[in-house]
Amino acid sequence: MVQAVTTLETGRQRTERTSASGCASSGCGSRADKLAHLPAAIRAKVNDHPCFSEDAHHHYARMHVAVAPACNIQCHYCNRKYDCSNESRPGVVSELLTPEQAIKKTLAVAAAIPQMSVLGIAGPGDPLANPERTLATFRALSEQAPDIKLCVSTNGLALPELVDELCEHNIDHVTITINCIDPEIGAQIYPWIFWNNRRIKGVKAARILIEQQQKGLEMLTERGVLVKVNSVLIPGVNDEHLKEVSREVKAKGAFLHNVMPLIAEPEHGTFYGLMGQRGPTHDELQALQDACSGDMAMMRHCRQCRADAVGMLGEDRGAEFSVEKIEQMEIDYAAAMQRRAEVHAEIEAQRQTQREAREQAMQPQRAEIFVGLDSLTRRRPAPSTAHPAVSTASAAPATTPLAATRIAARPTAEPANIIRTAGRPLRIAVASSGSGVINQHFGHAREFLVYEADGQAVRFIGTRRVAAYCSGDETCGDGESALTGILRALDGCAAVLCSKIGIEPWDALEAAGIAPNGEHALEPIEDAVAAVYAELIAGGGLSASAPATALSA
Amino acid sequence: MAYQITNGCVNCWACEPLCPSQAIQAAKPHFIIDPSQCSECVGDFSEPQCASICPVEGAILDASGRPVNPPGSLTGIPPERWNAAMAEIRAR
Numbered sequence: 113m114v115q116a117v118t119t120l121e122t123g124r125q126r127t128e129r130t131s132a133s134g135c136a137s138s139g140c141g142s143r144a145d146k147l148a149h150l151p152a153a154i155r156a157k158v159n160d161h162p163c164f165s166e167d168a169h170h171h172y173a174r175m176h177v178a179v180a181p182a183c184n185i186q187c188h189y190c191n192r193k194y195d196c197s198n199e200s201r202p203g204v205v206s207e208l209l210t211p212e213q214a215i216k217k218t219l220a221v222a223a224a225i226p227q228m229s230v231l232g233i234a235g236p237g238d239p240l241a242n243p244e245r246t247l248a249t250f251r252a253l254s255e256q257a258p259d260i261k262l263c264v265s266t267n268g269l270a271l272p273e274l275v276d277e278l279c280e281h282n283i284d285h286v287t288i289t290i291n292c293i294d295p296e297i298g299a300q301i302y303p304w305i306f307w308n309n310r311r312i313k314g315v316k317a318a319r320i321l322i323e324q325q326q327k328g329l330e331m332l333t334e335r336g337v338l339v340k341v342n343s344v345l346i347p348g349v350n351d352e353h354l355k356e357v358s359r360e361v362k363a364k365g366a367f368l369h370n371v372m373p374l375i376a377e378p379e380h381g382t383f384y385g386l387m388g389q390r391g392p393t394h395d396e397l398q399a400l401q402d403a404c405s406g407d408m409a410m411m412r413h414c415r416q417c418r419a420d421a422v423g424m425l426g427e428d429r430g431a432e433f434s435v436e437k438i439e440q441m442e443i444d445y446a447a448a449m450q451r452r453a454e455v456h457a458e459i460e461a462q463r464q465t466q467r468e469a470r471e472q473a474m475q476p477q478r479a480e481i482f483v484g485l486d487s488l489t490r491r492r493p494a495p496s497t498a499h500p501a502v503s504t505a506s507a508a509p510a511t512t513p514l515a516a517t518r519i520a521a522r523p524t525a526e527p528a529n530i531i532r533t534a535g536r537p538l539r540i541a542v543a544s545s546g547s548g549v550i551n552q553h554f555g556h557a558r559e560f561l562v563y564e565a566d567g568q569a570v571r572f573i574g575t576r577r578v579a580a581y582c583s584g585d586e587t588c589g590d591g592e593s594a595l596t597g598i599l600r601a602l603d604g605c606a607a608v609l610c611s612k613i614g615i616e617p618w619d620a621l622e623a624a625g626i627a628p629n630g631e632h633a634l635e636p637i638e639d640a641v642a643a644v645y646a647e648l649i650a651g652g653g654l655s656a657s658a659p660a661t662a663l664s665a
Numbered sequence: 666m667a668y669q670i671t672n673g674c675v676n677c678w679a680c681e682p683l684c685p686s687q688a689i690q691a692a693k694p695h696f697i698i699d700p701s702q703c704s705e706c707v708g709d710f711s712e713p714q715c716a717s718i719c720p721v722e723g724a725i726l727d728a729s730g731r732p733v734n735p736p737g738s739l740t741g742i743p744p745e746r747w748n749a750a751m752a753e754i755r756a757r
Contacts, residue, residue: 181676181677181678181679182677182678182679182718183677183679183720184679184718186720186739186740188740188741192675192677192720192721193675193721208676237677237678237679241679242678244682303739303740303741304739306679306717306718309683309710309712309714309717310711310712310717311712311717311718378750378753378754379754381750382740383740383741383742386742386746386747386750387742387746
């Protein structure tokens with residue numbers, strides 16, 4: 113299995129596919145701008161695709177059906193044997209589905225999760241090495257679930273021969289995992305391919321694979337299919353080379369490039385895991401993404417999900433939809449489709465409101481940088497009325513001595529004039545369970561979204577996955593080690609924003625130089641990040657109510 | 666003259682459609698080759714198809730019972746490294 117990641121990959125991390133969705137802009141200024149450079153027809157195609165649009169992934173869900181077990185290549189980051197329900201990587205699945213089961217599962221999930229917009233096939237092998245099973249699934253779903261977008265992720269080896277059939281089934285999003293365009297490098301990533309009834313190894317194998325990938329990419333873009341390219345960043349193997357890959361695939365018409373970090377641990381049983389190949393650091397990944405972004409749109413919100421993932425990108429609800437469970441479900445698909453249309457309309461209305469608010473907020477601030485305004489004198493808006501669903505109510509605005517101490521301990525002391533130059537970038541992590549707002553308890557977060565603010569713009573730069581600090585069951589291990597892992601994941605961040613946070617993690621974060629902040633619950637992420645950036649740069653600008661709010665949980 | 670599948674098989678289906686003799690069947694706990702059907706691909710292909718696509722070392726044996734893809738031959742992981750890693754993981 114390949115570990116490529118993307119929206120669709122399944123089990124193996126196929127190198128070949130990575131799923132990403134992404135922010136289409138290279139620099140991604142404010143979110144509203146990200147797709148602005150694209151033609152309207154393409155913007156419409158990706159508007160609700162969580163893996164092709166970073167903004168969409170806050171609002172829409174996807175699922176992968178694991179119908180494609182066979183693979184026609186081996187990648188050094190993939191092990192076809194591995195299957196653990198706690199593991200999230202592309203080549204891993206819990207149960208293989210027949211096309212019939214996959215169709216039933218898709219209808220069941222689409223009925224239960226109205227945010228669902230996309231069905232992908234990503235493995236656990238290579239979907240196009242299982243053309244009958246893959247195409248049978250697409251054929252039935254294009255008839256029975258006409259409102260669901262279909263997409264596929266592949267290593268590309270069998271792509272040229274199947275391009276026309278994919279187009280017949282209305283597949284207009286394809287992800288190809290391309291880790292290299294140099295066969296010498298490819299030979300260090302792919303030990304063999306199966307081609308024309310033979311197993312072929314070494315540079316010769318890599319050359320064939322690369323030729324097929326590039327040909328498939330060209331054929332798809334000629335036909336107007338949106339192509340995302342996934343690449344696994346393997347330090348010392350293809351890191352520098354990926355810049356060239358990015359230029360080449362952009363020249364051939366790829367829409368988005370998703371550079372994903374190698375996942376390699378000995379217990380995965382992969383070549384890289386066992387031979388000590390390390391994955392990239394957060395900084396290495398970001399530096400490479402930034403280097404590539406000059407050439408094309410980069411996706412940074414990929415979660416490298418499993419081939420049987422279900423739900424929003426940051427979550428996996430696959431266990432709720434096992435074959436056994438879906439067999440017993442009664443599905444009224446027509447009603448579900450109606451409901452989904454309503455929910456999608458609500459989501460779009462909400463996104464429109466957020467966009468308008470953002471645009472409005474940008475206007476007066478342009479002259480002054482976005483600092484200031486209410487952020488320097490912020491008090492929590494009375495939380496109870498507008499959003500009763502989120503329990504910010506316990507956030508008494510009282511300033512306890514404890515809280516006062518915390519404020520004093522907050523990293524501060526930037527010269528006051530920095531607020532005017534506004535150049536120093538800071539990374540700020542966010543806990544969100546969706547909808548583009550800060551609405552998750554620190555202890556419940558299984559991932560943090562990391563943004564970079566520099567006083568001019570806020571841009572999303574990536575996701576840090578963590579074990580939940582408090583998942584409320586015995587499997588979460590002891591909180592202390594979970595917290596250690598979270599601190600490591602948040603390394604380099606100046607602050608972390610969440611709806612609430614407990615005292616213990618608050619102290620640990622502060623000790624690590626990361627300012628905890630529960631003050632912006634339910635606010636749009638980018639607005640809150642901009643405000644907190646201003647507060648951090650101003651130094652000590654946080655209102656006294658913030659720590660009290662945060663400590664309440 | 667027949668190949669056989671061992672319990673190393675991960676049921677990935679890759680071999681089944683390739684068999685020129687339709688000798689391979691899905692079964693529990695793993696796929697099997699019907700020895701009366703298997704021709705070792707003689708006359709159809711220069712290389713046995715199932716063993717040429719199988720991703721798992723040791724999962725397919727030749728007529729003499731030897732693995733067609735011995736340890737290390739597909740993944741490049743030296744068997745001693747594999748064994749040491751498994752021992753480390755078990756000891757955790």
